[in-house]
Amino acid sequence: MLEILKSCIPIVSIFIAIAALILSYQQAKLSNKQHLFDKRVENYLIAMGLMQLYRKNLTIFEWSRKNASYAAVDFIFKLLTNNTYLEQISSVIDDPLKSPHHKEFLIKLENIKDVSTKIELLFSGKASVLLGNFVLNYQEMLLAIYQYQILLVDMRKASLDTKLTIEETKKQFHEEQRRAELDVAFDNLKEAYNLLSKENIEGCIKKQIKLS
Template identity: 40%
Template sequence: MLKDWNFWCSVITALTAILALVLSVRQISLSNKHQLFDRRMEAYMLTNGLIALCKDNYMWLSPKREQMPQFANDYVFIWLTNNTYMEKQADAIEYPLEQPFHKEFLQKREEIRITAAEIDLIFKGEAALAYSNFLRNYEAALAVMYEYQIIIDKMQKENEKHPMTVEEAEKMFSEEKYRENLYNALDNLKKAYDAVAEEKVEKQIKKQLKLV
């Protein structure tokens, strides 16, 4: 009788342990799914916010390639960063190379690059590539616009010290080269935006957002 009791106690103990293990595994699995969902949602919301900025300011993504300095570059930058996630970057373009704005701008660009890399890992398919490519081109465009603004500021400051023609200032600071980089960066951003703006891309991303 005692033997049978010990046997059944052992069986019950073993079953309890197995049940606890199964529940633990299921809990871990559910927790991982929640974490993945949260990461996907955060990346999706961030990216969609920047996509919305490009949609609202689409005309600035394909400017006419004029043979003259783009003195409105800083205003375009401000429009392309005009949301709660990016709004502080307006200070960076207004005071290029000045601290703490320069450092904050570098940090924000790094955050965007990290999010692009994360999207490649947590989403799948062509939609993931379109989203991450958009972020990389958005970050690259801001970097080029910032660099171009530094040149524009140098031209203006030099003109204040030693008045000169626009053409002379262009040559002194190789402005044309930076202007070409600016046009190319905006063109790349436009193409990247056009890709993510396709309805099928957003549908694929939203489908992967579901918690399974």
Template identity: 50%
Template sequence: MFSDWKSLIPIVTSVVTSIVAIFAVILTCKQIRLSNKQHLFDKRLENYIIATGLIQLYRSNCKHINNEKDTPMLSNDMNFNFLTNNTYLEQITCAIYNSLKEPSHKELLIKLENLKEVATKIKFLFADNVSILLGDFVLRYQELLFEMYKYQTCINEINKENENHKLTLEEIAQKVGEKTCRVRLQEAFDNLKKADSVLKRANVEEQIKKQIKLH
């Protein structure tokens, strides 16, 4: 009888080992899923905070932005200040006063690339059409900042030419090709305004919040 039990020990040991291994695999899978879920939550929250920061910045300042259509936008630098006045964008605010100059130029280009990445990440991190709408808003914001930065070079040329006091503002603007730049800038303003209107109609912010929550 004892010898029979003795012969069963390896089998019992093998079964127990297998059961323990199975439980270990199950626990590992659960931990991986939880870790992935937490990572997704962190990434969603990080990019949502950036996007909502831009939304709030735009909505709180859009009424104060002097967006001339028929004359040179001499307040472009002030408008740029309004639209970069938060902790995520504040390091590029000074770039508008140092257009094409280092290190401000490089910092601005890096931040604009970061915004494009945020727009792309949002479209992959969130589900449904709301992800596309929110990502598009961020991209329109990025495009507007870049157009404002480029337009400032025209304004700088106008100011430089104006020091000679030989030509009128209209003549100087025509000389430096300001109108073409202004049209592109105006289109960028309009595109961002439309993107924001779509966010409001689709109640995107609330829908994104629901997707962020951990279940």
């Protein structure tokens, strides 16, 4: 009897080891699933925050475009950065050439670009592409506004120093071309948003999060 028990010990040890491996695999699978869920929620919430800012201020953006009035583009920038994710870079527009927040702004731009990439990797199908594209266009819009604001600062300084008229200053700094570039950024963001709304991307993304 003792000999039989001794012979069973290796077999029992094997079963215990197999059970431990199965349990370890299941725990790792559950952990990975939770990690995926957390990452999806994190990046989804960032993207939704950007969409809400755009949707909330769409009327003001359209008015600026219609009246070709970008003199207050710094105000538009503040509207586009008016949430907890972007608030730390909102003041960079006040003095874009000397602001101590310049480095933070560049870092945040890279972070937004990373969010765009992560969305396309974390989600699947058309929804991931459209949402990722919107986030990327949002980042490009912020950069375009920032660059245009620098142009305005330079133009104002030159106008004071040289006593040039507004039209002469605009011509000297190629303002029309730079404004056209800003228009393109606005158009791209608007198109990206319209595609999201048309395809009900919010619903598609939420469904993928639940399935994870």
